[in-house]
Amino acid sequence: MTELLIASEMKGTLRNPLVCMTLLGWHLIASYLVGWAQPDVKLCEKLIVPLSRDYPNGAIALFLKARLYLVKGDIENAIYFYGRSIEVQNVYKQFHHVCYWELLFAYSYLRKWDKAANHAKKLLDESKWSRCCYTYMLAMLIDADKGVPKREETVRYLLEKVPKLRLRIAGKSIPVEKFCEKKVLRYHRQGRLLFTHYEFMYFWNGFTILENNRELIKPILEDIEAIWKEEQSDDKDDYGLYLLLKGVSHRNLGELLDAEWCFLKILEIERFLTDYSYVTPNACFELAQTRKGMGRNDEVRPLLEKALSYRGYSLETKLHFRIHAAMENLENK
CATH class of the missing domain: 1.25.40.10 (Tetratricopeptide repeat domain)
Structure with a gap:
């Protein structure tokens, strides 16, 4: 980490943007995945400046800028820059999927369940990572939006699909898919989803x-x-x-x-x-x-x-x- 910080100060070098992206990736994304969740926001604000200046239309730079806004709690700006990250390139669709995932949660923080559900539907239609997880997420977000026509019928239809979509890799279940299936089994017993959208959040x-x-x-x-x-x-x-x-x-x-x-x-x-x-x-x-x-x-x-x-x-x-x-x-x- 010390070497990365030193390299981040080497302006105008080939390694500088790569190092900046690595540090931003650790503080803004990886630290949350490993449970640390204590990003150095001031350092991130410093690192994002040259990236944004040198790559104003760079999909990764825009994504990291959006993630920084999200971590700072500025959800509206985060949504804007995730959208920009999607707009500037159309070659790597998988990168769009990462943005859709982030937008799904960003809209959930604002309790805009319809827009969050829209991005869950995009993931379900386009991404192959876990159709089981995406289907469950779409169901719980539709259930959270009380204004959806035929809400209960739609939720029931989607949840019935979840167990059939589970994947096994080398004979092992994906933990989040196993969790989704358990929630569906409880739904069949109880007849409702209670707090599932906030639980997933x-x-x-x-x-x-x-x-x-x-x-x-x-x-x-x-x-x-x-x-x-x-x-x-x-x-x-x-x-x-x-x-x-x-x-x-x-x-x-x-x-x-x-x-x-x-x-x-x-x-x-x-x-x-x-x-x-x-x-x-x-x-x-x-x-x-x-x-x-x-x-x-x-x-x-x-x-x-x-x-x-x-x-x-x-x-x-x-x-x-x-x-x-x-x-x-x-x-x-």
């Missing part, structure tokens, strides 16, 4: 990104509360997921006591969580982050170790990345 670092724009978190929290008030489910799994999303929202708003109450409540009902067993380890991790925010640092590592001790739940590897990154961060400090 959580697992793909959406709430982490929105920490930089609290004005977007407030309406999301209000929507979560309104959905729960309307549903009033007696199901403990539904209640656990509601508490997790509510707690994360409170933590992002700096309301740490409210967040702590939500996560502790999840730990109280842990034994009743069957379909959503993944809620408990994620709540344990979020409680560790909340206690860290409270300055109770001596309680953070035991909670992270407890979260790490859970086994056999959905999307386990994604949480393990976050836990190990949090532990490494503690050691560095």
